[in-house]
Amino acid sequence: MSRILMFPEPFPDEDFRSIIFRYHVRSANADFSESKFELFGTTSYKQTVFPRRLNYLLGKLPIGSTLSKELLLYNHTWYGLYKVFYMPERFNRTLKIINGESGRKSEFDGFSHRMAQSILSKDIKYCPVCVNEDEEMYGEAYVHRGDQIDFLISCPQHNVLLENKCAECGEAYAHSESGILLRSKYCGCGSKMKIVRVGSSGEIVKFQCEIYNDLVILRERHLDVNVDILYHQLIGYLYREKYIGITGKIHKKILIKDFLTHYSIEKLNGINISKDNISTNHFRTQFLNRVSMSNFIGFYLLLIRFLESSLQKFF
Known part of the structure; x- marks a missing residue:
């Protein structure tokens, strides 16, 4: 199995899916499925909340890469939170799925059970202020792991509404099914992401941020x-x-x-x-x-x- 020549260095609190998309942007691949095949040996377009076939990816990383399974899982997904709540048997099963040793893909998607209360969002969300700051600091936008908690309506850091689609054309900023994510603060229609501030003193917004902080504490x-x-x-x-x-x-x-x-x-x-x-x-x-x-x-x-x-x- 030949190794790839480059792989993006993850940004602070970057969602794993965002790292994979940034690899695609840097590659010469015209189609996202080509990038998925290079990294995971699969032609699926879909970006899953938690990695699949992670062992395959680790075997493809450039020589000298310091990225590890633990770093990717605990720094760039919410895996640590679920680990706290999982019985050892299920924890072992999910590791096999993540590693690529099991085909039971629905076992660990974060929201597969009918009675489960949603923790992770099915839609990828962005904070417009974070996007602006990331473009200034890093030269590109990326998905922040923290913003992907389902019940959050605003960014815990900036108190602005999180957005998942363009206010002008209604097009989603990110498509998990196709793997394509937002690349800049501008939508494909040319309109800029709008910043809508919310009152940080609002009871429900404050409560959501408190519960979010508890989730982070347990994850860590x-x-x-x-x-x-x-x-x-x-x-x-x-x-x-x-x-x-x-x-x-x-x-x-x-x-x-x-x-x-x-x-x-x-x-x-x-x-x-x-x-x-x-x-x-x-x-x-x-x-x-x-x-x-x-x-x-x-x-x-x-x-x-x-x-x-x-x-x-x-x-």
Whole structure:
């Protein structure tokens, strides 16, 4: 297997998909599928949230490249967050898919389960201010990993609306199915990305940013926090708050009722949590089941804040 001659150096917090697209821009390939074949040995156009056939890519990198599997996964995807919530068996299965050792592609896409609460956006989003700054500093635009949290409507850094399509022509800035991403602050129709500022003091925007920061904390603590630690901490707090009786039974209905009283509908909707969904018998049967905790990451972050004032104090 011959090695490629060059591969882009990743930018700070750059989404993995963006790194692959920047390789395509620098290559002499006319079609994105040609670049995908060079890097992954597949002719698929689609850019997935998490890498596929990563071992193949690592074997193709130029001699002397310092990029590693760990650096690409933990610095340029949200893999670390899911690692915290995954049982060891599923963690091992997902690694096989990422490495290219398994064909079960739906196992680790971030939002494959019907009842799962969305964490990662299916649409690639851009902050217009970030795009401007990136073009000035690096000479090109790129996808920021942090902006791809589904419930975020504004950039946590700049308090401006995140955009996924042109306000003038309605064309999407990025196409995961074709692999083509935004290259500059101008749409193909010639119009410039618009900067729309939001009030940073708005209750829902502020709340979204707080939950986003909790997601980042968990993602970065993937080496010392896992699903068992989360589970046992939650059980301890539920005992303390008397949501678990002396027989060990969890009073789920009472807990969920108090949870829904504590959080407004606006806050729940603000991070893609449906009051109706978490009031169902199905959800109660899944509650604190370690196998399915990754399907309800947003809920568990709110539960932690309900039981304790912050994620830091919880740990």
